[in-house]
Amino acid sequence: MEARIIGLKGCGKSTLVAALAEGRGEGHVAAVHVGDARVRALSEIFKPKKTTFAEFKVREVAWPEATARKGEMERYLDALAGGQVYLHVLRAFENPLLGKSPDPVADLEELDREFLLFDMIRVERALERAKKAPLPDLGKRALGRCQEALETEVPLREVDFTEEELTFLRGYQFLTLIPQLLVVNTAAADSFAVSTLTAFARGRQVLAFPFLEALEVARLSPEEQAEYAAALGLPGPAAEVVAQAAFAQLGYISFLTVGGDEVRAWPVRKGETAREAAGAVHSDIQRGFIRAEVVSFADFMKYGSLKACRDAGVLRIEGKDYIVADGDIINFRFNV
Secondary structure, eight states: OOOEEEETTOHHHHHHHHHHHOOOOOOTTEEEEEEOOOHHHHHHHOOEEEEEOEEEEEEEEEOOTTTOHHHHHHHHHHTTTTTTTEEEEEEEEGGGGGTSSSHHHHHHHHHHHHHHHHHHHHHHHHHHHHOOOTHHHHHHHHHHHHHHHHHHHHHGGGGGOOOOHHHGGGGGGOOOGGGEEEEEEESSSSOOOOHHHHHHTTOOEEEOOOOOHHHHHHOOOHHHHHHHHHHHHHHSOOHHHHHHHHHHHHEEEEEESSSSSEEEEEEETTOOBHHHHHHOOOHHHHHHHHEEEEEEHHHHHHOHHHHHHHHHTTTTTOOOOOOOOTHHHHHHHHOO
């Protein structure tokens, strides 16, 4: 999964990247570990050689200056491409260098308008090109629905497209089609009421915390982070809080694999089958899938070992069409 960090100038995008990176970032790019207490608990039990959390990449995309030339704006749009979710940063702290008081609602509305305009221009261009190179009926219908929504200032992520229409539209890289998570950079913990943005969020989840304090937490050891975050009144380490919210926004869950070599979380989309999930581990496992041995994390922690779970009858044998649940501990049987 890849995320793009967006927002107006001075909102704190770079600080968020640094807080999410926890020392692993390089400039405006970071690999974010999805903190998972289940993985930590299983590692304590199995004492593996390696512990691997689910991970995704974030990239900061700087908002162009008001005087930006056409080429700079095109580069901005190109930099947004590839993001599966946008972390939209909003400023709720005083910054004398910007010359104006913080107004997260106004900033949100400004960037929302810009994205709607970008998409409207792309739709109009696509329809104009279609006059010379006709589109299939599916394409014409999908673009027509886009135009209708954008003209009424409805972002495309709110339109109930069919799977076929979405497949067609993804090639156009419409900005308002991408899910967003609103992340408010506050002056101090609990200094901003999330309800302030509720009426303008349009279904987007809102997180609010002080990025500078979150960066202090991120510089500590994993053992110290949770305790210090709580002392500062933060909901948790930024990497954990933001990553989990981004996963939820995209409909991702994690299944787990365990053993002496590695305990690992594997991100998959909610609704994937056991055979599809096997492909996340290795394509050979998916190709030669025979069955999956499955136990829930809760049952495993209750009984304490895979053998005890098997004896208690809570370790199940599932076939290729089993729908993986969040926190399933899975051992795949395969033959290639």
